[in-house]
Structure formats: C-alpha cells, structure tokens
Amino acid sequence: MIRRISPRDTLRSRIALTIVAAMVASLALNGLFVQLAGTWGRPPIERTGLLEQIAANVRVIEAAPASLRPQLAAAASNPMLEVMWNPQRADFHLPSGGTQVKPKGMPLLQLLGDNPRDIEVFNPGDWPDGSPQAHYVALVQLRDGSWLSFTPPERSWGLDSRVRIAIIIGLGLIATLLVAWIATRQLANPLQRFASAARRFGGDLRAPPIKIEGPHEIRQAIIAFNTMQAQIRHFVSERTQMVAAISHDLRAPLTRMRLRSEFMENLEHQRKMVRDIEEMQTMISAALGFFRDETHMEQTTAFDLSELLQTIIDDFRDQGIVVDFAGPAHLVYDGRPLGIKRVIVNLLENAVKYAQKPRIDLSGGEQLVCIEVSDEGPGIPESALDRVFDPFYRLETSRNRDTGGVGLGLSAARAIVREQGGELALRNRRGSGLVARIELPGTQRFNASGRQGE
Numbered sequence: 001m002i003r004r005i006s007p008r009d010t011l012r013s014r015i016a017l018t019i020v021a022a023m024v025a026s027l028a029l030n031g032l033f034v035q036l037a038g039t040w041g042r043p044p045i046e047r048t049g050l051l052e053q054i055a056a057n058v059r060v061i062e063a064a065p066a067s068l069r070p071q072l073a074a075a076a077s078n079p080m081l082e083v084m085w086n087p088q089r090a091d092f093h094l095p096s097g098g099t100q101v102k103p104k105g106m107p108l109l110q111l112l113g114d115n116p117r118d119i120e121v122f123n124p125g126d127w128p129d130g131s132p133q134a135h136y137v138a139l140v141q142l143r144d145g146s147w148l149s150f151t152p153p154e155r156s157w158g159l160d161s162r163v164r165i166a167i168i169i170g171l172g173l174i175a176t177l178l179v180a181w182i183a184t185r186q187l188a189n190p191l192q193r194f195a196s197a198a199r200r201f202g203g204d205l206r207a208p209p210i211k212i213e214g215p216h217e218i219r220q221a222i223i224a225f226n227t228m229q230a231q232i233r234h235f236v237s238e239r240t241q242m243v244a245a246i247s248h249d250l251r252a253p254l255t256r257m258r259l260r261s262e263f264m265e266n267l268e269h270q271r272k273m274v275r276d277i278e279e280m281q282t283m284i285s286a287a288l289g290f291f292r293d294e295t296h297m298e299q300t301t302a303f304d305l306s307e308l309l310q311t312i313i314d315d316f317r318d319q320g321i322v323v324d325f326a327g328p329a330h331l332v333y334d335g336r337p338l339g340i341k342r343v344i345v346n347l348l349e350n351a352v353k354y355a356q357k358p359r360i361d362l363s364g365g366e367q368l369v370c371i372e373v374s375d376e377g378p379g380i381p382e383s384a385l386d387r388v389f390d391p392f393y394r395l396e397t398s399r400n401r402d403t404g405g406v407g408l409g410l411s412a413a414r415a416i417v418r419e420q421g422g423e424l425a426l427r428n429r430r431g432s433g434l435v436a437r438i439e440l441p442g443t444q445r446f447n448a449s450g451r452q453g454e
Contacts, residue, residue, distance in 0.1 A: 010216040011187075018183040025175035030168055053081055054138050054150050061085065062142045073148065082151045089147050094137065098122045101138075117141045190214030194222055199421065201229055250284055300420075305333040305340070305369065309360055312344050321352055327362025333369060335440065339416040343424070344373065346409045347436045351375035355433060364442065371438040379428040388426065389414050 061072045066087075073085040086092060098120040118141040127134035138150040190213045197210040209226040212219050258277050264270040306328055313323045344360070351358035355377020363370045380388065387393055391411045410424075417424040422440035429435055 011218075014183065014187060014215055018179060021183070022176040022179040025179050026172040029171040029175050033167060033171055054140060054148075057083055057150070058140050058142070058148060061148060066144065066146065069146070080152060082149075082153065084149045084151070085146060086149070087146045089139070089141075092137075092139065092147065092149050094122060094139065094149075095127055097126050098139065099126075117143070187215070190218050194218065194225070198225065206233070251281070254281055254284070300334055300336055302332055302334050303337045304330055305335075305364075305371075306331045306362060308337055308341060309344065309362060309371070312341060312348070313360065316348060316352075316358075321358070323348060324357070324359040325362070327360070328364065331362065331364045331369070333364075333440070335420050336416075339420065340371075343413040343416050343438065344371070346413050347373040350409070351377070351434070354378070367442045369440040369442050371440075372435055373438075374429060374433060374435040376429075376433040379432060379434045380426060382428070385426045385428075389424075 057076045061069050061076065061083075064072050069085040073083040076083040084092070099122070101119040101121055118139075120139040122135075122137040122139070124134040124136065135151050135153070140148045140150070142148065193213075194210060197207065201207045207229075209229065210222045212222050212226075214222075254277055258274065261270050261273045261277070264273070307330070309325060309327070313325055316323050348358050348360075351373060355375035357376045359374045361370075361372040361374070389410050414424045417438055417440070420440060422438060424436065424438050427435050427437065
C-alpha cells in the first residue's frame with residue numbers, strides 16, 4: 001500500500017522550512033553563546049563599560065538633595081544598568097572582598113573630582129558560587145556619606161566588539177550549513193534512489209517500479225517514470241510476442257514449399273529453392289531463439305567471472321583452439337553468467353572463423369569491469385563497426401550459412417550486455433585485427449592477484 005503524503009510536502013515548502021530552521025538554529029547558537037559568555041566571561045570591570053556610566057550619574061545625583069536621590073537613581077536606571085541609592089552601605093547586602101578603586105588610576109573616574117571618596121567594585125567571582133546576584137557591581141560613596149550602587153543586569157562577554165561580531169557571524173554560518181546539509185541530504189536521497197532505479201531499468205526491463213517518496217515534485221516524476229516503465233515493458237512484450245508468432249507461423253508455409261519443391265522437374269531450380277527455404281528456416285529459428293532469450297531473462301547471481309572465462313578457454317582448447325588470457329585469478333561479479341558466456345563464445349567463434357590468435361583480457365575496478373576479446377585478422381571497415389550489430393546484417397555477403405551466418409549473433413550479444421547495464425563495442429586494432437570491448441558496471445569483489453593464461 002502506498003503511503004499517502006500531504007500535498008503540502010513540496011520542494012517550495014521544504015526550501016522555506018530549511019530557511020526557517022537555519023534562522024532558528026542560528027538564533028539558538030547565538031543565545032547559547034551569550035549565556036555561556038555571561039557565565040564564563042569575567043573580564044575586569046574597566047572593560048565592561050560600567051565605569052563610563054558611573055562618572056556621569058554620580059555627578060548628577062550627588063548635586064541633588066538627599067530626599068530626591070532615590071527618585072533620581074530610579075530615573076537613571078535603564079535595562080542595561082540598575083542604579084540604587086542608600087544612606088548606609090550595609091543596606092546593599094554586598095559580599096565581602098570588594099576591590100578598592102583609585103580614581104587617579106582611571107581617567108574616566110577623574111570626572112568625580114579631586115575629593116577623596118571610596119569606590120569599591122565587585123566582580124562575579126566575588127560572589128558565592130551559584131548566587132543569582134553574581135553580577136558586576138560598582139559602589140561609590142558620595143560626599144555626604146551615602147552610597148550609590150551600579151549593577152548591570154547581565155555579565156559582559158569581555159570581548160572586543162569586532163570579535164563578538166565575528167563569533168556571531170561564524171555561529172550563524174555554522175547553523176546555516178548544518179541545517180542546509182541535513183535538508184539537502186533528505187532531499188538528495190530520494191533523487192539518488194530515483195536515479196539508481198532508472199539506471200537499473202536501463203539494464204533490466206523487469207525491474208520493479210520505483211518507490212514513491214520525497215517531495216511532491218519528485219513523487220510526480222517517479223509516478224511518471226513508473227507509468228513509462230510499464231508502457232515500455234508492455235510494448236516490448238507485445239512486439240516480442242508478435243514477431244515470435246510471425247516467425248513461428250512462417251514455418252508451416254515453408255514446410256509446404258519444401259514438399260512442393262520435391263515435385264519440381266528442373267533440378268537446378270529445385271536446388272536453389274531448397275537452399276532459399278533452408279536459409280529462411282535457419283533465420284526463423286535464429287529469430288525465435290533471439291526472442292525466446294529476451295522473454296526468459298536469466299536471474300542475476302554472484303559468480304567468479306575469471307573462472308567462467310577460464311572454463312570457456314578450456315572448452316576451446318578441447319577443440320584444438322588456443323585462446324590466450326590475461327587478468328586476475330579471481331573476480332567475483334554479480335551478473336548473469338549464462339548470458340555472459342554466450343556473448344564471449346559468440347565473439348570467440350567470430351574471431352576463430354574470420355581471424356586467428358584469439359585472446360581475452362579481463363580487468364576490474366570499483367566502477368567498471370572490462371572484458372576484451374581480440375584477434376589478429378582483417379578487421380572490419382570503420383563504416384561497418386556499428387552496422388554489424390543490426391539484426392540480419394552480414395559483412396559476408398555469400399548465401400552460405402556456414403560462412404556468412406544469419407546476422408543475429410552480435411545483435412543478441414549486445415542485447416545481453418545491455419540487459420546487464422553494460423555496453424559492447426568494436427574497434428580495429430592498430431596494424432591488424434579486431435577488438436570487442438565489453439564494459440559492465442563494477443559490482444564485483446576484486447582479487448588483485450593476476451593470472452596469465454596459456
């Protein structure tokens with residue numbers, strides 16, 4: 001049963017959600033940085049910006065009557081600084097261990113005048129561990145003996161503004177890249193599976209339909225591909241059955257023609273007709289075998305490709321034909337061994353029939369397995385290198401089936417190779433000879449130890 005997915009799951013919505021998630025992650029990382037910086041960053045108080053505000057506020061509040069100082073302190077407070085006035089120092093409930101500050105050592109505090117006064121500062125480390133009041137506090141004594149306290153609500157980072165901006169930008173980039181990587185991975189996985197299934201269908205018409213998944217646009221593409229795949233499979237099946245049926249039905253009239261030719265008085269005409277009838281029967285039998293192989297496709301299995309080639313070479317050696325071999329001793333490949341054997345045997349038979357010194361070269365890697373069947377012979381005209389794969393096309397123009405064949409061998413060989421996702425091509429060797437190169441997708445476990453055939 002196909003799982004229904006909301007039509008809102010589209011590429012447009014996923015891109016929008018990725019942008020929103022990146023922004024949220026960036027804000028979260030920046031908030032975490034601020035919190036950790038406020039917990040761990042404990043710079044000296046002169047780097048917090050607190051002393052600059054003390055000098056101006058003290059001069060204003062100190063000049064006012066004592067009765068107005070609480071109101072002025074409250075008015076001077078803002079979200080970045082809390083100002084409080086109390087007549088006694090003990091009313092602030094500050095910890096012991098504050099640091100005395102001399103105005104002469106800090107130019108910003110020299111605005112308070114030359115009158116001696118007590119200025120005491122507290123860093124977050126002066127408070128007991130875990131205390132919620134652990135902030136920077138500056139305590140200034142006024143001329144009448146009362147006190148002003150200045151407390152920022154949060155700790156300063158203790159970093160230069162350019163460094164803070166660089167950190168914020170860096171955290172934003174990290175959050176954006178992280179979210180983008182996760183989002184694109186989720187989006188790319190369905191596309192990769194779609195591409196893999198499409199390549200699999202190119203080598204196997206019986207490949208199952210692709211699982212419908214991903215955003216709405218990708219699901220629509222998968223549905224369209226599955227529909228096209230079913231139509232192609234139906235078309236190929238109908239074409240194969242139709243041509244096979246025609247080839248089969250032609251046998252009956254050919255048999256009648258053969259019987260009637262026995263009553264011909266002209267022996268020369270009789271011989272020519274029998275020869276034509278036998279050639280047509282051979283072509284029909286080859287065509288039926290070709291379409292039968294397409295209909296009954298071999299199952300994929302793991303096998304040792306090197307040993308398969310050695311077995312073929314041994315079979316030819318039993319017939320007195322020497323085939324050289326170069327390649328690894330073992331190469332386990334996932335494919336259709338009977339089909340590959342049929343291709344190699346066909347290529348070797350052509351090399352033996354039309355040339356000499358046949359040879360097989362095997363090489364394998366992670367992406368590609370290559371089998372080359374070569375010979376030393378006349379080769380093929382460049383203009384015919386592709387045409388020889390056309391059904392019933394023969395370079396040998398004689399009517400002799402023993403020398404010219406039917407013209408379906410290379411067509412069937414290329415079809416078998418392409419069914420496994422590979423390709424078969426021909427090229428002429430330098431000097432003389434022909435090379436048939438078979439390239440198969442590299443789904444193998446390769447043993448690098450080479451084996452040289454006899």
